[in-house]
Amino acid sequence: MSKLRIAVQKSGRLNEDSMRILKDIGISIDNGKDQLKASAKGFPVEVFYLRNGDIPQYLKDGVVDAAIIGENVLIEKGEGIDVVEKLGFSSCRVCIAVPKSGKYESIKDLEGKRIATSYPNTVKMYLDKNGVNANLHIINGSVEIAPNIGLADAICDIVSSGSTLFKNNLKEVDTILKSEAVLAVSPKMDEERKAILETIQFRIQSVLKGRQ
Ligand code: PRP
Numbered sequence: 201m202s203k204l205r206i207a208v209q210k211s212g213r214l215n216e217d218s219m220r221i222l223k224d225i226g227i228s229i230d231n232g233k234d235q236l237k238a239s240a241k242g243f244p245v246e247v248f249y250l251r252n253g254d255i256p257q258y259l260k261d262g263v264v265d266a267a268i269i270g271e272n273v274l275i276e277k278g279e280g281i282d283v284v285e286k287l288g289f290s291s292c293r294v295c296i297a298v299p300k301s302g303k304y305e306s307i308k309d310l311e312g313k314r315i316a317t318s319y320p321n322t323v324k325m326y327l328d329k330n331g332v333n334a335n336l337h338i339i340n341g342s343v344e345i346a347p348n349i350g351l352a353d354a355i356c357d358i359v360s361s362g363s364t365l366f367k368n369n370l371k372e373v374d375t376i377l378k379s380e381a382v383l384a385v386s387p388k389m390d391e392e393r394k395a396i397l398e399t400i401q402f403r404i405q406s407v408l409k410g411r412q
C-alpha cells in the first residue's frame with residue numbers, strides 16, 4: 201500500500217508548529233533528531249524533513265506528495281503547486297524595508313537602487329507591476345545586514361515580529377504580500393495517495409475548527 205509522503209521544514213520557524221499539527225491529527229512520529237525521513241505509526245504517511253527552499257521542487261517532481269510550507273516560499277518558486285489548506289500559523293509578511301533615516305514614499309523611490317533579498321522573483325514581480333527598475337542582490341540569509349554594510353539601499357525579506365528590522369535600524373515601508381503556513385500538494389499525486397490526503401485534510405479542518 202502506498203504512503204503519502206509529506207515534507208516539513210527540517211529546522212526553523214515552521215518546524216515545531218508543523219509537527220504539532222501532524223500530532224494533533226493523529227500522525228505521531230518518533231523521530232531520532234537526525235533522521236531525514238520517518239514513518240507514522242498506524243497511518244500510511246511518511247514525513248520528510250527538508251530545507252524550506254527545496255520543498256517546491258520536490259513537490260513539482262512528485263518526489264513528495266504534500267508539504268507544510270510557508271505560502272511565501274510557494275509564491276517565490278512554487279508555480280503550478282496548489283494550496284489545499286491554510287493552516288493558521290507562522291503568519292508573516294514579505295516587506296520592503298529601508299534605513300530608518302531613509303526617505304520612502306513609494307516603490308518608485310527605489311528606481312535604480314540596490315535591493316538585497318532572498319525573494320528575487322517576488323520582488324521582481326512587484327517592481328515590474330510598478331514599472332520600476334532596480335538591481336537585486338540575492339542573499340540567502342541575514343538580509344537585514346545588507347544596508348548597514350553598504351551592500352544595498354533597501355531590503356525585501358520576511359517580517360514577523362519586526363524585531364530583526366528594529367535591531368538593524370531599518371523601517372518597514374511597503375508590504376508585498378502576507379503569508380502563513382499552508383498545506384500544498386504535488387501536481388503528480390496518484391489516486392491512492394489522493395484518498396489518504398483527503399482523510400488528512402478532513403482531520404486538519406476539524407483540528408483548526410477546534411483551535412478557533
Ligand atoms: C527570518 C527572516 C527575517 C526574520 C523576521 O530570518 O529572514 O530576518 O526572520 O522575523 P522577525 O520580524 O520576528 O524578526 P531567520 O531568523 O529565520 O534567519 P535567516 O534570515 O538567516 O534565514
Ligand code: MG
Pocket residue numbers: 341342343344357364
Ligand atoms: Mg533573516
